[in-house]
Amino acid sequence: GESVGLHLPTLSVQEGDNSIINCAYSNSASDYFIWYKQESGKGPQFIIDIRSNMDKRQGQRVTVLLNKTVKHLSLQIAATQPGDSAVYFCAENRYSGGGADGLTFGKGTHLIIQP
Amino acid sequence: DVKVTQSSRYLVKRTGEKVFLECVQDMDHENMFWYRQDPGLGLRLIYFSYDVKMKEKGDIPEGYSVSREKKERFSLILESASTNQTSMYLCASSWGRRRLGLTDTQYFGPGTRLTVL
Secondary structure, eight states, X not given: OOOBTTBOOEEEEETTSOEEXXXXXXXXXXXXXXXXXXXXXXXXXXXXXXXXXXSEEEOSSEEEEEETXXXXXXXXXXXXXXXXXXXXXEEEESSTTOSSSOEEEOOOEXXXXXO | OOOEEESOSXXXXXXXXXXXXXXXXXXXXXXXXXXXXXXXXXXXXXXXXXXTTOOEEOSOOTTOEEEEXXXXXXXXXXXXXXXXXXXXXXXXXXXXXXXXTBOOOOEEOOOEEEEXX
């Protein structure tokens, strides 16, 4: 899920298939992780979050997996729909236990849904 | 539903002008944040506030200041706008559980696209 240079990684999937978006995070002390969806011209929209005391959390059609050993986060979207086309960002809290300390964002992954 | 609003969707200013970006949230959130978003760089934290009249620097505070006189309102100020401050500016807010050391979901506004000529 991390970008190289100025180009966002792109994931292209067929409508109806499952999508998996990956993210490597940087701070081994982070204890809160969150996924956002951003459509063109809009602000980021909350999808799902997870705290470090969990490995997996499920929402409606979405699942977040957290692997603290390798500092990896993934977002799974089931039965992808055209409305899922967007840029997806992972984020971690900047300092564990800080509370109101803001988030550090990954560069984003562009999800494209093919009919 | 949480609602975070920003005063302008698009803004064009000239180099050297003083610029105010306003953000209002209606959920009685304690914490408010300002980010900028640039292609290839993602979202970067400029400043944040965890209480009225309180502010803390984020990762890129240079060239910016903030003001939080009321709980629901958080302003970002560019004292003397420069072309490298052309960007998308995003405001966010979250519940405050700082005393518990917990981070909560941040809710974002629609953004202000600022162009400095």
